[in-house]
Amino acid sequence: MARSFPPPSEQGTTAHAALFFALFPPPQTAARMAELARQLQRVHRLKGVPTAPDRLHCSLHRIDTQKRGPDWAAERAREAASRVQAEAFDVVFDRTASFGKFKHHFVLFGEPAALKAFRAALRTTLYYAELIDGRAAPFTPHVTLLYGGDHAVAEYPVTPIRWRVDAFDLVLSVRGEGHRHLGRWMLGA
Numbered sequence: 001m002a003r004s005f006p007p008p009s010e011q012g013t014t015a016h017a018a019l020f021f022a023l024f025p026p027p028q029t030a031a032r033m034a035e036l037a038r039q040l041q042r043v044h045r046l047k048g049v050p051t052a053p054d055r056l057h058c059s060l061h062r063i064d065t066q067k068r069g070p071d072w073a074a075e076r077a078r079e080a081a082s083r084v085q086a087e088a089f090d091v092v093f094d095r096t097a098s099f100g101k102f103k104h105h106f107v108l109f110g111e112p113a114a115l116k117a118f119r120a121a122l123r124t125t126l127y128y129a130e131l132i133d134g135r136a137a138p139f140t141p142h143v144t145l146l147y148g149g150d151h152a153v154a155e156y157p158v159t160p161i162r163w164r165v166d167a168f169d170l171v172l173s174v175r176g177e178g179h180r181h182l183g184r185w186m187l188g189a
Contacts, residue, residue, distance in 0.1 A: 037145035089114035
């Protein structure tokens with residue numbers, strides 16, 4: 001089994017790591033999102049740090065790495081992902097707002113039914129792989145455009161941003177180090 005997480009000798013690194021499944025937009029769509037973030041940061045006079053285009057994503061589900069260890073969780077997540085069967089689908093995000101009680105992240109929202117159905121199928125697979133429990137998990141489809149805004153912004157409609165989702169990724173995010181892509185699985189035509 002290939003190691004996904006840093007070795008234990010790197011003190012504290014895994015304590016600040018998150019393992020999750022996500023959807024990443026194509027580069028040209030990510031560039032449009034990043035430009036929208038810059039424009040709306042000026043319009044709303046938001047402080048904070050815009051998300052780099054290559055980090056823009058819609059999180060699907062976080063995986064608990066504490067229960068049986070991070071490497072077990074990463075390997076089991078890869079196995080589970082290979083069993084997900086779904087067709088490619090379209091997503092649309094059409095409004096922005098602040099999100100998060102205290103940090104005021106600024107996000108792009110959508111209510112794509114196909115995305116919610118795909119996430120439900122992924123959750124079922126993760127449940128049977130013993131990676132999540134059966135409790136309902138709230139899901140608000142969004143892409144974080146800016147982290148740590150200094151004030152809240154009400155919902156604001158934007159020109160819809162669409163993309164065809166034809167793959168999903170397993171990502172390890174280590175604070176201060178960015179994202180490590182641990183796998184990508186293609187969806188059917």
